[in-house]
Amino acid sequence: MTRVQVERFGRDDALMKPHILVVEDEDDIVTLLRYTLEREGFRVSAATNGEEALLLCREQMPDLVLLDWMLPLLSGSDVCRQLRRVDDTAEIPVIMLTARGEETDRVRGLNAGADDYITKPFSLVEVVARIRAVLRRTRPGSQASQLTFADLAMDLANHRVTRDGRNIHLGPTEFRLLRHFLEYPRRVFSRTQLLDRVWGRDVYVEARTVDVHIRRLRKALNGDGEKDLIRTVRSAGYALDMPMET
Numbered sequence: 001m002t003r004v005q006v007e008r009f010g011r012d013d014a015l016m017k018p019h020i021l022v023v024e025d026e027d028d029i030v031t032l033l034r035y036t037l038e039r040e041g042f043r044v045s046a047a048t049n050g051e052e053a054l055l056l057c058r059e060q061m062p063d064l065v066l067l068d069w070m071l072p073l074l075s076g077s078d079v080c081r082q083l084r085r086v087d088d089t090a091e092i093p094v095i096m097l098t099a100r101g102e103e104t105d106r107v108r109g110l111n112a113g114a115d116d117y118i119t120k121p122f123s124l125v126e127v128v129a130r131i132r133a134v135l136r137r138t139r140p141g142s143q144a145s146q147l148t149f150a151d152l153a154m155d156l157a158n159h160r161v162t163r164d165g166r167n168i169h170l171g172p173t174e175f176r177l178l179r180h181f182l183e184y185p186r187r188v189f190s191r192t193q194l195l196d197r198v199w200g201r202d203v204y205v206e207a208r209t210v211d212v213h214i215r216r217l218r219k220a221l222n223g224d225g226e227k228d229l230i231r232t233v234r235s236a237g238y239a240l241d242m243p244m245e246t
Contacts, residue, residue, distance in 0.1 A: 018135055019043040019197075021062035023053040023079065024097070025071055033066065036124045042131075050074025054082055057089050061193045064131060064138075067114070069098030077112040084113040088188070093138045095130055097122065147182035149240055152221070152229060154182055163221060173198065174217045181230075181240035190237040214238055 020037055024030050025048045034044045045060060047053040049072040057065065065083070069076040076096060083089040096114040110117060115134050118127060147154040151164040161168040161178065170178065176198045180189075189197070191207040199205045218230050231241040 017041055017043045018063040019045065019060065020131065021045050021047065021053065021056055021060065021065045023047045023050070023065060023071065023076065024068045025049060026068075032124070033127070036128065037131075040128050048072070050076065050079045053079050057083060057092060058086075059192060060196050061088070061189065062092060064093045064095065064135060066095050066097055066127070066131070069096055077108060080112040080114055088190075091138070091187070093134045095134060097127075147179065149182055149185045150227075150229060150242060152182070154179060163223070163226070166223065168220050170220055171216070173213050174220065177213055177217055178221075178240075181238075184240075186239055186241045188231075188233050188237050188239040193237065210238075 018041075020042045022030055022033050022037075022044060024033070024046070030046050030048075034046065037044050045056060045062065047056050051073045053065070053067070053071075054074070056062070067076045067079060071079070074082075076098065080094050080096070083092055083094065093115045094113060095116045095118060096112075097118050097120065099120040115138070116130050118130060145155070145157050147156065152161070153163075154161050156179075159175070161170055161175070177194070180194070180197050191210040194210050195205055195207065199209075214230060214232075218228060221230070222228050227243050229240055229242065231239045231243065233239060
């Protein structure tokens with residue numbers, strides 16, 4: 001294997017790591033959480049205020065948000081409520097991280113839409129365990145060795161894709177693209193979000209490149225008489241979905 005191949009596969013593995021957005025205005029805590037989570041195999045982004053958190057959620061679609069209650073500009077509970085009001089971000093799991101430990105405050109956080117609640121001072125081991133537990137509930141595909149949707153199956157261990165028993169040959173980018181769709185079936189992703197998730201934020205690729213690879217993926221997946229499993233949502237993006245019966 002050449003050095004270029006090793007670097008490419010290393011980047012591909014990194015893109016498949018669960019992406020955690022840490023929303024916290026204390027630099028020391030951000031640094032500690034970033035170090036711990038990256039060591040545990042997560043990708044980490046950070047925001048220091050509520051408005052930045054909402055922007056990054058829309059742009060990057062993290063797999064989970066670790067959200068401090070007390071934030072500049074917009075509180076953590078307000079951020080959580082706004083995430084839940086928008087279809088694109090409504091299903092992003094949120095763990096509230098706060099110094100508020102009273103039962104009434106925990107209830108307020110959960111009522112705002114949080115999936116879990118951790119009080120400061122916290123144990124890093126507990127934070128990692130809570131994140132993994134929430135991801136198992138909300139992103140079960142990320143823990144599986146095989147991903148399926150309708151008659152489509154992806155064997156991650158053997159890097160193999162089949163549809164109704166038929167072998168499907170995909171290039172590396174199409175494989176990553178399909179894997180992402182299989183982990184989030186029926187969820188619509190914009191071209192920008194797919195670029196971030198599949199190509200990576202540090203790679204410059206034009207948005208129209210997504211369309212090219214979607215066409216290649218469609219051509220590979222859809223044989224004669226088979227339904228198109230890639231749904232185009234006008235002015236929004238793409239999703240892995242069953243076509244509506246007409």
